Amino acid sequence: MAGLVEGKVALVTGAARGQGRSHCLRLAAEGADIVGLDLCGPVSASVGFPPATRADLAETERGVRDIGGRFLACEADVRDLSAVEKAVAEALGQFGRLDVVVANAGIWSYGKGWEITEEQWASVIATNLTGVWHTLRATAPALIEGGRGGSIIITSSESGLKGTPYLAHYAASKHGVVGLMRTFALELAPHLIRVNTVHPTGVNGTAGEDSTMEGVLADPAFLTATANALPVDLIEPVDISEAVLWLASDASRYVTGIQLPVDAGARLH
DSSP: OOOTTTTOEEEEESTTSHHHHHHHHHHHHTTOEEEEEEOOSOOOTTOOSOOOOHHHHHHHHHHHHHHTOOEEEEEOOTTOHHHHHHHHHHHHHHHSOOOEEEEOOOOOOOBOTTTSOHHHHHHHHIIIIIHHHHHHHHHHHHHHHHTSOEEEEEEOOGGGTSOOTTBHHHHHHHHHHHHHHHHHHHHHGGGTEEEEEEEEOOBSSGGGGOTTOHHHHTOHHHHHHHOOSSSOSOBOHHHHHHHHHHHHSGGGTTOOSOEEEESTTGGGO
């Protein structure tokens, strides 16, 4: 049987590990060829978890190829529009088409809203908001020119639906991509290109390696604001990938402009 995205080409940012790697593997398992973008290096000294590496991106590539999919690895910083545009050009040169875009790359750091530094604010906004705009800016023309419609999926957060202590800059960026999504959904609808956001709760992965979280986790206000209604502390990357796959596939062909929570009920608090 054909996969849900058989014959499609999907570009995924933040592809080296975590949710990005999971999205690459899940889409490849359903028949897509993958263009995986990642900086493969540090973004900001204020980020408490270790950066992705070239070895991480190579591991994603091995996983996709083991499934039987084709993979184009691109080292690119989403903060650099020209680098993303170059990756899109390489993708079109190798695969001849682009059908799905998963704007997943993102970072975070912690601090009370009046205590975060200018560097923390600037780096989070540059990656999580401007980086998403760069991704859409670079890929939308290719989707339009393809004439086959398409799907753009943006990773937001439960913090894109509500306030979260210690994450003012992150919440601002994740609310901001909802505005981008809604606008691009209207602008691209005549081309049958759908645009949606996915809103995860805490996901098992690099957050567990974050050296700056200890003090934050000791604050009951943070724990209350981020608690899930369902009795799980963290969900798995594949739980988000299933939502991404659905939005990438024709099973959601008339779904556009929505905010899809995959949050174990965290937004209910």
